[in-house]
Amino acid sequence: MAKHRGKGIAAIEYPTGMNQNGDPSQCWIKVKPDGRIDVFAGTADIGNGSKTIQAQIVAETIGVPYDWITYDNSNTDSSPVCTGTFASRATFVAGKAAEKAALQVKAKILEIAGKELEIDPADLEIIDGEVVAKGAPQTRMSISDVAAAATWGHGELITGTGAQLKPYAAIVDPETGRVDSPPHSAISYAACAAEVEVDDETGEVRVLRLQQCYDVGRAINPTQVEGQIEGGAMMGLGLGVLENCYPYYPSVEHRGGAFGSYLAPGMEEMPQIDTILIENPSQDGPYGAKGIGEMANNPQPPAIAAAVYDAIGVWITELPITPERVLRALEEKAAGKHEPRREGKKVVFDEELSVNTVSSGGIRFEVPA
Amino acid sequence: MKVVGARIPRYDGVAHVTGRTTYVDDVRVPGMLWAKALRSPHHHAAITKLDTRPAAELPGVHAVITWEDVPLLEYGHLSALGIPADEPLLAKDDVRYKGQPIALVAAESEELAAEAVERIEIEFEERPALLDVRQAFDPEAPKIHQWGNWYPHFEGGMDRRQIRKGDVAKAFEQADVIVQGVYRPAAIEHAPLETQVCLVVPEPNGRLTIYSCTQALYFSLGVVAAHLQVPLNKLKIVGGTTGGGFGGKVDTATETMTSLLAMKAGRPVKWRWTREEEFLCSSTRAPWHMEIADAVTKDGWILGRKMLTLHDSGAYARFSPYGLTKHSFHHTGAYTIPNLEFDGYVVFTNRVPTTAMRGFGVTSVSFAVETHMSRIADVLDLDPYEIRLRNANRIGDTSPNGIVYTDPSTVPTIQAIAEATGHELSAEFRTMTNEPRTGEWLPEHLVAQLGNPEEH
Numbered sequence: 001m002a003k004h005r006g007k008g009i010a011a012i013e014y015p016t017g018m019n020q021n022g023d024p025s026q027c028w029i030k031v032k033p034d035g036r037i038d039v040f041a042g043t044a045d046i047g048n049g050s051k052t053i054q055a056q057i058v059a060e061t062i063g064v065p066y067d068w069i070t071y072d073n074s075n076t077d078s079s080p081v082c083t084g085t086f087a088s089r090a091t092f093v094a095g096k097a098a099e100k101a102a103l104q105v106k107a108k109i110l111e112i113a114g115k116e117l118e119i120d121p122a123d124l125e126i127i128d129g130e131v132v133a134k135g136a137p138q139t140r141m142s143i144s145d146v147a148a149a150a151t152w153g154h155g156e157l158i159t160g161t162g163a164q165l166k167p168y169a170a171i172v173d174p175e176t177g178r179v180d181s182p183p184h185s186a187i188s189y190a191a192c193a194a195e196v197e198v199d200d201e202t203g204e205v206r207v208l209r210l211q212q213c214y215d216v217g218r219a220i221n222p223t224q225v226e227g228q229i230e231g232g233a234m235m236g237l238g239l240g241v242l243e244n245c246y247p248y249y250p251s252v253e254h255r256g257g258a259f260g261s262y263l264a265p266g267m268e269e270m271p272q273i274d275t276i277l278i279e280n281p282s283q284d285g286p287y288g289a290k291g292i293g294e295m296a297n298n299p300q301p302p303a304i305a306a307a308v309y310d311a312i313g314v315w316i317t318e319l320p321i322t323p324e325r326v327l328r329a330l331e332e333k334a335a336g337k338h339e340p341r342r343e344g345k346k347v348v349f350d351e352e353l354s355v356n357t358v359s360s361g362g363i364r365f366e367v368p369a
Numbered sequence: 370m371k372v373v374g375a376r377i378p379r380y381d382g383v384a385h386v387t388g389r390t391t392y393v394d395d396v397r398v399p400g401m402l403w404a405k406a407l408r409s410p411h412h413h414a415a416i417t418k419l420d421t422r423p424a425a426e427l428p429g430v431h432a433v434i435t436w437e438d439v440p441l442l443e444y445g446h447l448s449a450l451g452i453p454a455d456e457p458l459l460a461k462d463d464v465r466y467k468g469q470p471i472a473l474v475a476a477e478s479e480e481l482a483a484e485a486v487e488r489i490e491i492e493f494e495e496r497p498a499l500l501d502v503r504q505a506f507d508p509e510a511p512k513i514h515q516w517g518n519w520y521p522h523f524e525g526g527m528d529r530r531q532i533r534k535g536d537v538a539k540a541f542e543q544a545d546v547i548v549q550g551v552y553r554p555a556a557i558e559h560a561p562l563e564t565q566v567c568l569v570v571p572e573p574n575g576r577l578t579i580y581s582c583t584q585a586l587y588f589s590l591g592v593v594a595a596h597l598q599v600p601l602n603k604l605k606i607v608g609g610t611t612g613g614g615f616g617g618k619v620d621t622a623t624e625t626m627t628s629l630l631a632m633k634a635g636r637p638v639k640w641r642w643t644r645e646e647e648f649l650c651s652s653t654r655a656p657w658h659m660e661i662a663d664a665v666t667k668d669g670w671i672l673g674r675k676m677l678t679l680h681d682s683g684a685y686a687r688f689s690p691y692g693l694t695k696h697s698f699h700h701t702g703a704y705t706i707p708n709l710e711f712d713g714y715v716v717f718t719n720r721v722p723t724t725a726m727r728g729f730g731v732t733s734v735s736f737a738v739e740t741h742m743s744r745i746a747d748v749l750d751l752d753p754y755e756i757r758l759r760n761a762n763r764i765g766d767t768s769p770n771g772i773v774y775t776d777p778s779t780v781p782t783i784q785a786i787a788e789a790t791g792h793e794l795s796a797e798f799r800t801m802t803n804e805p806r807t808g809e810w811l812p813e814h815l816v817a818q819l820g821n822p823e824e825h
Contacts, residue, residue: 221377250718278785283775298731301740350552363677
């Protein structure tokens with residue numbers, strides 16, 4: 001009886017935005033008389049940090065400090081359309097709408113400032129909350145003064161709207177699955193290496209370390225994207241070795257109805273996680289960002305499965321890789337029953353799980369030799 | 370860049386960590402009633418009797434609703450995309466999963482609402498359940514859905530999602546080795562800390578204010594408006610702060626039913642699911658059944674792939690046809706495989722309907738194709754990093770549905786992990802890039818893969 005260590009790797013890709021598109025997000029912004037900025041969007045923050053990301057994008061785009069931004073996503077009366085926070089779309093799609101709205105606000109600020117300073121707006125820029133003449137930085141006007149002038153002098157509201165929509169790519173060829181245009185907004189990539197320790201007496205798999213690299217396009221907020229990646233890794237770990245609604249699937253018996261009887265990962269399961277970010281910018285995302293929120297729990301299960309094989313020489317392809325499954329697989333291996341069937345050039349694993357074994361004449365998986 | 374790229378603290382971080390964020394269940398309004406649901410105790414049964422009068426007659430009960438109270442009983446999650454609906458908001462003639470809502474009560478307290486639910490008179494005639502997707506196609510399988518046991522409404526009236534690319538028969542003929550495997554990731558819970566919860570306040574002007582934990586305010590707005598058959602200005606969804614969703618709160622699980630109760634009672638109504646309801650009655654990530662056979666050369670080129678996917682949708686379709694389509698579009702993972710034959714079915718079973726969850730449709734296929742890739746490397750005694758780099762998608766390669774990859778990062782992400790782990794790559798793999806394939810990286814079987822070079 002011993003503990004065995006093993007390593008495995010997985011590489012994945014994942015689309016940003018709803019599959020086949022057609023998922024708008026919109027934003028509108030107004031400026032208070034002292035230049036402070038109110039952002040309205042319908043994007044729910046589910047813990048993914050989209051409030052922060054959109055506020056950052058607006059502050060950066062206009063050229064004001066982050067703490068000038070108030071963000072309101074609280075209701076459907078004041079906030080415009082956002083399809084929702086799913087499909088790894090909040091940063092990319094809703095963030096792009098915020099960027100577009102902020103560009104309109106910036107243009108309006110420069111227009112008012114141009115009138116006040118009697119300078120062509122094209123010769124003005126915004127730096128740290130101040131409108132500054134290009135090449136003549138002593139000529140300047142704070143955005144607070146610009147907003148006051150707009151409100152009390154020009155009788156104008158500084159506002160901006162933005163909408164991001166990639167139209168619905170409705171046509172999928174039913175025979176071939178071909179589409180005419182990309183069914184996504186961008187694609188992100190990741191690779192993950194897992195190191196595990198498997199106890200061949202108890203069957204327990206412990207994930208010791210995950211080393212992960214994600215192409216995020218652009219890290220709008222590195223702390224938040226690292227948080228997404230590490231939190232996602234824990235969810236992937238749960239998928240890999242712990243969680244299961246139906247412990248005897250396909251049976252529906254013995255479902256866990258409480259946290260005490262459903263095994264979600266906790267802090268004690270947390271391995272060392274190393275995160276490497278690559279910034280290969282997307283073409284259309286705000287500041288080159290891509291969406292990585294969902295894919296963060298995708299590469300760990302296969303990397304863990306490969307590491308378990310490396311450790312104890314058995315492939316477990318039904319998730320999660322529980323102690324029971326490990327011990328059963330080790331027993332089968334000891335009895336010489338775990339080997340794939342070899343026939344000609346075919347190497348056939350997992351035949352006992354196949355429709356070819358379980359279905360009674362309903363469906364078959366035919367593979368040419 | 371000063372703000373973008375900066376490690377700025379969360380906008381709502383202080384409120385979260387000091388417990389001062391207002392979630393839906395923190396909102397209390399005067400005169401608020403509490404809801405409880407009568408749920409199916411059976412996996413599959415006909416409803417032969419339903420009498421809610423004993424519940425309605427209980428003092429302190431202000432409203433009871435059944436399917437008869439819903440203006441539009443069936444509205445699908447994907448109805449806006451033209452996909453037909455199959456799931457009644459409240460069960461009508463039959464129940465198809467344990468936990469399916471049949472009737473709701475609004476009463477002065479949760480205890481009283483629960484007592485009233487107990488008084489509802491209901492009788493069932495149990496029917497055989499279908500639970501194994503692999504047996505759904507069998508002639509003797511119980512018939513459990515009005516459309517048959519699998520979803521029949523893909524484009525062109527197809528009963529499956531197909532991908533066909535290149536010449537699979539030739540690929541398998543040319544292969545040195547064919548590796549076959551079966552992959553079955555489990556159903557899992559979203560397990561948010563905040564269970565499904567909703568508060569609906571009927572306003573004096575005839576509008577409804579709906580406090581919702583939805584992940585998708587406008588999607589839920591559309592779903593409620595459709596069921597209620599009212600214009601959007603009759604409803605105001607208040608939300609935007611969700612106590613954990615992970616996909617499970619895209620389903621509009623509580624908002625419509627609570628709205629109907631509030632309208633009928635003329636009082637605010639809150640419905641909050643118990644932890645047990647959240648685990649046992651809320652939708653889950655789908656379990657998937659995937660079979661892969663790859664045609665491979667002995668030096669590790671993947672010439673072709675045959676794949677069969679059975680997506681366990683549970684009792685109704687919800688978002689599953691969308692999830693399966695997305696799954697099919699990504700079934701080659703981060704690699705370029707020129708010859709493909711994919712068949713995927715959305716299969717109905719008598720379990721809680723499955724729905725979107727983080728990585729929807731792709732988490733499953735990532736597990737399958739990556740574990741399969743590791744197996745192929747082992748069967749052929751090849752380096753697991755190098756076989757991935759060899760097949761990695763490159764600029765100009767095309768996806769399963771014919772889209773040209775413009776800037777894939779498979780190569781640099783794998784190289785970065787090789788460096789981080791100290792895994793030594795041979796020079797050719799250490800120096801390769803995602804640039805368009807040439808020379809030895811352009812074997813004959815991939816020539817046809819290249820898109821129009823003008824497009825890159």
